[in-house]
Amino acid sequence: MRVGLFIPCYVDQFYPQVAIATLELLEKLGVEVGFPLKQTCCGQPMANSGYEHLTGGCNALFTELFAEFDYVVSPSGSCTLHVKEHLHVDGSEAAAKSVRSRIYELTEFLTDVLKIEHLRARFPYRVSMHQACHGQRGLHLSQMSELVAAPYSKPERLLKMVDGLQLVPLTRPDECCGFGGTFCVTEEAVSARVGQDRIADHEQSGTEYITSADMSCLMHLEGILRRKNSPVRVRHIAEILNAE
Amino acid sequence: MSKTAKDHAGLAADFNKDPERVSWHDETLWWVRAKRDKAAQGIPEWEALRETASGIKAHTLSNLSAYLEAFEKAAIANGAIVHWAADAAEHNEIVLSLLRKAKADRMMKSKSMLTEECHLNDFLKARGVETIDTDLGERIVQLLDEPPSHIVLPAIHRKKEEIGVLFHKHLDTPEGSADPQLLTHAARLNLRDVFLTRNVALTGVNFAIAETGEFVVCTNEGNADMGAHLADIHIAAMGIEKLIPKREHLGFFLRLLTRSATGQPITTYSSHFKKPRAGQELHIILVDNGRSVQLGREDFRSSLKCIRCGACMNTCPVYRRSGGHSYHTAVAGPIGSILAPNLDMEKYADLPFASTLCGSCTNVCPVKIDIHEQLYKWRQVIVKNGYSGKLKTASMKGMAFVLSKPRVFNFSGKAGRWVLKHAPFIVNNALNPWYKQRDMPEPPAESFHQWYSKNRGKRS
Amino acid sequence: MSSSRDNILKAVAANQPELLPLPQLPQFAAYFDIPLLKFRDVLEGIGATVLSVSGYADIRNHLATHFDLTKPVYSTIAALPEFALRPGSYSRPQDLHNVELIILPAEFGVAENGAVWITDEALPERALPFIPEHLAVVIAEDAILANMHEAYLQIGQRDYGWAAFIAGPSKTADIEQSLVLGAHGPRSMTVFLLKMSGSNPDPS
Numbered sequence: 001m002r003v004g005l006f007i008p009c010y011v012d013q014f015y016p017q018v019a020i021a022t023l024e025l026l027e028k029l030g031v032e033v034g035f036p037l038k039q040t041c042c043g044q045p046m047a048n049s050g051y052e053h054l055t056g057g058c059n060a061l062f063t064e065l066f067a068e069f070d071y072v073v074s075p076s077g078s079c080t081l082h083v084k085e086h087l088h089v090d091g092s093e094a095a096a097k098s099v100r101s102r103i104y105e106l107t108e109f110l111t112d113v114l115k116i117e118h119l120r121a122r123f124p125y126r127v128s129m130h131q132a133c134h135g136q137r138g139l140h141l142s143q144m145s146e147l148v149a150a151p152y153s154k155p156e157r158l159l160k161m162v163d164g165l166q167l168v169p170l171t172r173p174d175e176c177c178g179f180g181g182t183f184c185v186t187e188e189a190v191s192a193r194v195g196q197d198r199i200a201d202h203e204q205s206g207t208e209y210i211t212s213a214d215m216s217c218l219m220h221l222e223g224i225l226r227r228k229n230s231p232v233r234v235r236h237i238a239e240i241l242n243a244e
Numbered sequence: 245m246s247k248t249a250k251d252h253a254g255l256a257a258d259f260n261k262d263p264e265r266v267s268w269h270d271e272t273l274w275w276v277r278a279k280r281d282k283a284a285q286g287i288p289e290w291e292a293l294r295e296t297a298s299g300i301k302a303h304t305l306s307n308l309s310a311y312l313e314a315f316e317k318a319a320i321a322n323g324a325i326v327h328w329a330a331d332a333a334e335h336n337e338i339v340l341s342l343l344r345k346a347k348a349d350r351m352m353k354s355k356s357m358l359t360e361e362c363h364l365n366d367f368l369k370a371r372g373v374e375t376i377d378t379d380l381g382e383r384i385v386q387l388l389d390e391p392p393s394h395i396v397l398p399a400i401h402r403k404k405e406e407i408g409v410l411f412h413k414h415l416d417t418p419e420g421s422a423d424p425q426l427l428t429h430a431a432r433l434n435l436r437d438v439f440l441t442r443n444v445a446l447t448g449v450n451f452a453i454a455e456t457g458e459f460v461v462c463t464n465e466g467n468a469d470m471g472a473h474l475a476d477i478h479i480a481a482m483g484i485e486k487l488i489p490k491r492e493h494l495g496f497f498l499r500l501l502t503r504s505a506t507g508q509p510i511t512t513y514s515s516h517f518k519k520p521r522a523g524q525e526l527h528i529i530l531v532d533n534g535r536s537v538q539l540g541r542e543d544f545r546s547s548l549k550c551i552r553c554g555a556c557m558n559t560c561p562v563y564r565r566s567g568g569h570s571y572h573t574a575v576a577g578p579i580g581s582i583l584a585p586n587l588d589m590e591k592y593a594d595l596p597f598a599s600t601l602c603g604s605c606t607n608v609c610p611v612k613i614d615i616h617e618q619l620y621k622w623r624q625v626i627v628k629n630g631y632s633g634k635l636k637t638a639s640m641k642g643m644a645f646v647l648s649k650p651r652v653f654n655f656s657g658k659a660g661r662w663v664l665k666h667a668p669f670i671v672n673n674a675l676n677p678w679y680k681q682r683d684m685p686e687p688p689a690e691s692f693h694q695w696y697s698k699n700r701g702k703r704s
Numbered sequence: 705m706s707s708s709r710d711n712i713l714k715a716v717a718a719n720q721p722e723l724l725p726l727p728q729l730p731q732f733a734a735y736f737d738i739p740l741l742k743f744r745d746v747l748e749g750i751g752a753t754v755l756s757v758s759g760y761a762d763i764r765n766h767l768a769t770h771f772d773l774t775k776p777v778y779s780t781i782a783a784l785p786e787f788a789l790r791p792g793s794y795s796r797p798q799d800l801h802n803v804e805l806i807i808l809p810a811e812f813g814v815a816e817n818g819a820v821w822i823t824d825e826a827l828p829e830r831a832l833p834f835i836p837e838h839l840a841v842v843i844a845e846d847a848i849l850a851n852m853h854e855a856y857l858q859i860g861q862r863d864y865g866w867a868a869f870i871a872g873p874s875k876t877a878d879i880e881q882s883l884v885l886g887a888h889g890p891r892s893m894t895v896f897l898l899k900m901s902g903s904n905p906d907p908s
Contacts, residue, residue, distance in 0.1 A: 466889025
């Protein structure tokens with residue numbers, strides 16, 4: 001099984017440690033991982049801003065680079081969802097469709113493909129989970145509070161395998177963080193306010209680390225935490241599952 | 245949008261100038277969402293109800309012309325008079341003509357978002373007709389001379405102290421009193437006089453039944469019934485999408501509506517109007533006003549399934565922290581943002597972008613409208629139609645260029661990290677909206693690309 | 705020159721999608737055991753007073769001790785002739801604005817939401833359930849259906865002029881979400897659950 005690692009553009013440039021943790025974790029679990037060096041971005045920032053028609057170049061590059069792999073795995077729910085729903089290439093639709101059917105977010109890959117039951121990981125801290133919206137409501141990584149349906153959570157199930165980790169609950173378990181892509185600057189006032197409210201909820205839980213399957217949410221939350229000099233830190237779930 | 249009128253972002257920024265009020269607005273509406281959750285969780289078949297209601301509405305929209313004709317036929321056989329209004333202006337003229345015919349210069353009205361959409365009150369006022377809104381929330385905003393901010397809870401943006409001041413001014417309640425019980429009772433007495441003296445009553449329509457020609461009006465206050473059963477002329481204004489095929493389908497919709505709206509199992513009154521009272525005239529106005537156009541939009545037609553419950557507003561993290569007025573349209577929030585661009589794409593171009601696309605709205609919608617997916621699709625339509633700013637288009641083209649060229653991408657990232665490290669003031673200033681309330685990310689020494697090349701060599 | 709009616713119907717016919725079938729309507733069993741108990745529970749929760757009575761003596765007793773019977777009190781129930789609303793005693797429904805209490809029969813109740821079903825078939829004025837200060841309803845104890853689906857099955861193709869589900873006293877939460885009982889309709893609702901086999905709450 002060869003997995004192609006797809007690293008979100010902002011993770012590549014600003015949070016390489018998340019990519020390193022993802023790579024190391026997959027390799028630890030016996031997966032052969034390749035990282036196409038020419039990758040850039042999934043195109044979501046443009047598409048969500050109404051410019052989906054400009055993403056042809058991104059899409060073609062993506063499809064070409066990842067065609068050779070059995071699976072494509074990414075430490076990002078929102079990027080994975082975007083590719084799953086919007087990857088189309090004029091003239092190579094079959095290839096695009098194939099990639100769409102083989103792309104997984106990290107925690108769903110660990111749960112549904114590798115089907116892991118144990119993890120050799122240790123993170124003895126209080127951790128609160130930010131359920132990123134696209135991963136949750138789009139990829140169904142965990143049950144959403146809106147539905148009358150049985151609860152489950154792929155990320156939390158994995159976190160429970162980590163030695164010493166204490167998961168602390170929130171009052172609004174799946175409210176959006178307010179990042180929303182370019183929304184974070186076009187509607188700065190609301191975006192910041194939503195994030196501040198999320199931070200307050202995490203802080204009241206007594207958490208030491210906020211985690212999520214999406215670094216974009218954590219980047220936004222971290223910006224607010226650091227502005228208020230909070231001792232609470234963010235850590236992407238890949239880093240926690242890879243911690244020893 | 246006129247060049248001077250503020251868009252959602254601007255109005256939302258204004259709303260956020262009072263953080264305590266935002267907290268109060270957010271927590272009040274979240275509580276309504278929580279009540280909805282509790283009600284839904286109590287019904288094991290909740291998801292099956294949603295699925296069935298969605299299917300009934302989808303079927304109805306696919307057969308709407310036949311159902312409209314059937315409804316009209318049955319309503320006329322019941323003794324009602326049926327009118328057709330192509331747009332808001334025609335709807336308003338019909339109402340006016342009925343008032344003139346009855347020689348009435350006063351009218352009482354129960355909640356109808358359609359009449360808000362048509363700006364009926366202002367139209368009538370300019371022509372010498374007084375309209376009194378009898379729903380308490382609507383009456384409050386009427387006295388405040390502002391539009392309702394929420395389709396179910398019109399005055400949710402107002403605190404009881406403000407209403408106390410208002411009622412002291414208009415209804416002579418004791419100065420400084422903010423007791424909801426006292427204020428409501430004062431409104432009861434005041435509006436009772438309206439009910440007893442007005443001869444024309446206008447109501448909205450929650451559901452209209454094609455097979456029987458009847459329609460249902462749901463209220464907690466009883467104001468629609470007080471008006472309709474006392475007036476000699478009852479006018480019912482309805483959007484053409486309010487039809488459902490059969491009476492038995494009401495079982496599904498009445499189980500979903502109020503639980504979704506407020507968490508109650510049903511409104512106090514679910515009033516089925518079939519025939520006019522003896523000696524009364526019953527008029528039904530069927531209004532298009534852009535609905536037939538929306539019906540033709542493949543991606544957006546399912547927005548017409550909406551039963552106006554407001555659940556999407558209560559759950560929306562953006563609505564709760566920006567308020568209904570920041571959407572500058574009659575029906576606000578997520579559903580408003582996929583309905584309004586159909587009415588005027590330029591004026592409402594900002595609304596589909598007033599969202600993080602979190603998807604919560606789609607999953608509380610009792611008729612399963614894929615609201616967040618339609619918000620995404622409207623964004624594409626709006627940009628294609630040229631209603632996005634030139635600057636935005638230029639920067640998006642720039643982004644597309646960078647992100648499709650690996651070497652440019654890597655170079656740009658490197659440059660960005662250098663700036664953040666060595667000249668952060670270039671980014672950390674008032675021109676950078678991110679920086680206003682958030683710190684920028686710490687620039688790492690190298691990108692993952694660089695780390696990988698260094699540590700994993702040629703393997704790729 | 706075509707009318708708006710023609711234009712609208714034409715536009716709708718042109719724009720509506722290809723016919724989608726009506727979904728199969730699922731049957732739902734009650735998710736609670738005893739409709740009567742659920743009915744009481746819900747109705748009390750929404751602010752109504754619910755009383756089990758074995759006959760009209762009980763009802764009269766309760767009315768006498770809880771309402772001011774010196775004020776106008778009317779009923780359409782034949783078993784309460786002392787409260788009969790005599791035809792000709794009023795000319796317009798507005799004339800009933802001073803009524804303190806109206807007592808009406810209801811055909812059935814719905815357990816899941818505490819609603820009772822009232823039609824205009826034996827109602828001299830549609831305003832009667834709304835205009836008084838207080839409303840009381842007499843309903844047979846064994847006429848409680850489980851849910852709205854059963855309700856509409858019972859209603860069938862009935863040809864009323866007007867009918868309503870009424871669930872509790874009128875109310876509003878429009879001021880800061882504070883629940884206030886008594887908006888424009890009655891300020892209270894009393895439901896008498898009549899223990900009778902053969903259940904006609906209004907034996908004439």
